[in-house]
Amino acid sequence: MEVVIVEDAAKGGALVAQAIARLLAGRPDALIGVATGSTPVPVYEALAALARRGEADLSRARVAQLDEYVGLPPDHPESYRSVLARQVLEPLGIPEGSFLGPDGTAGDIRAACEAYDRALAAAGGVDLQLLGIGTDGHIGFNEPCSSLTSRTRIKTLTERTRADNARFFGHDVGQVPRHVITQGVGTILEARHVVLLATGEAKAEAVAATVEGPLSARCPSSALQLHPHATVVADEAAASRL
Numbered sequence: 595m596e597v598v599i600v601e602d603a604a605k606g607g608a609l610v611a612q613a614i615a616r617l618l619a620g621r622p623d624a625l626i627g628v629a630t631g632s633t634p635v636p637v638y639e640a641l642a643a644l645a646r647r648g649e650a651d652l653s654r655a656r657v658a659q660l661d662e663y664v665g666l667p668p669d670h671p672e673s674y675r676s677v678l679a680r681q682v683l684e685p686l687g688i689p690e691g692s693f694l695g696p697d698g699t700a701g702d703i704r705a706a707c708e709a710y711d712r713a714l715a716a717a718g719g720v721d722l723q724l725l726g727i728g729t730d731g732h733i734g735f736n737e738p739c740s741s742l743t744s745r746t747r748i749k750t751l752t753e754r755t756r757a758d759n760a761r762f763f764g765h766d767v768g769q770v771p772r773h774v775i776t777q778g779v780g781t782i783l784e785a786r787h788v789v790l791l792a793t794g795e796a797k798a799e800a801v802a803a804t805v806e807g808p809l810s811a812r813c814p815s816s817a818l819q820l821h822p823h824a825t826v827v828a829d830e831a832a833a834s835r836l
């Protein structure tokens with residue numbers, strides 16, 4: 595595992611955006627796995643700035659979603675589909691046809707999860723998967739004790755994650771869905787390059803457990819220790835317990 599420590603969130607965003615631009619220069623139709631949450635936002639902003647300056651070509655880029663709430667209509671402002679439309683697809687000019695995501699409103703969620711894994715494989719697999727990290731070490735929505743070989747499936751959120759995400763739902767934890775679809779840890783590990791970005795003191799413990807802790811389902815992000823090409827980009831605050 596490669597660990598890169600940067601001064602702050604903006605520098606981390608710029609570094610990851612440059613890595614994506616380099617990937618696209620060699621493979622213009624690369625499939626980029628994108629995450630939600632506050633952490634990756636500087637990446638998307640830096641990538642848009644590179645594209646404006648002609649330093650990143652996103653014209654053939656493809657994008658795949660990491661996870662989704664179950665039961666939120668796709669046009670709900672906090673469905674991850676809507677968040678990614680606002681933060682990634684629209685600013686980067688990526689058309690609907692180049693986007694892959696799970697269906698959080700399907701009648702048969704299990705079938706929708708299996709269909710999403712098949713769609714990712716049919717698309718040739720994810721070239722670069724960008725991840726944030728939960729304060730408890732979750733990646734995607736793989737909460738502690740998720741199987742490290744899990745596939746895309748439905749999960750129940752912990753109260754801690756619902757509380758962490760309540761800020762997106764008017765600080766009302768009751769509005770945060772209980773169930774989610776997430777790419778499994780095993781699915782995530784199939785990406786050719788996994789880049790985990792962590793910023794801020796609140797992530798310091800989870801980053802230390804990811805990089806230096808035992809490989810354990812109690813900290814799903816520790817599974818990145820198994821990946822042949824995993825990069826952890828942490829700002830100084832998030833790296834402070836290493």
Ligand code: GLP
Nearest residue numbers: 629631632633726727728734735
């Ligand atoms: C959610 C998402 C994760 C994300 C995490 C951390 O749980 N499912 O993909 O990494 O939040 O979010 P933030 O970056 O806002 O701290």
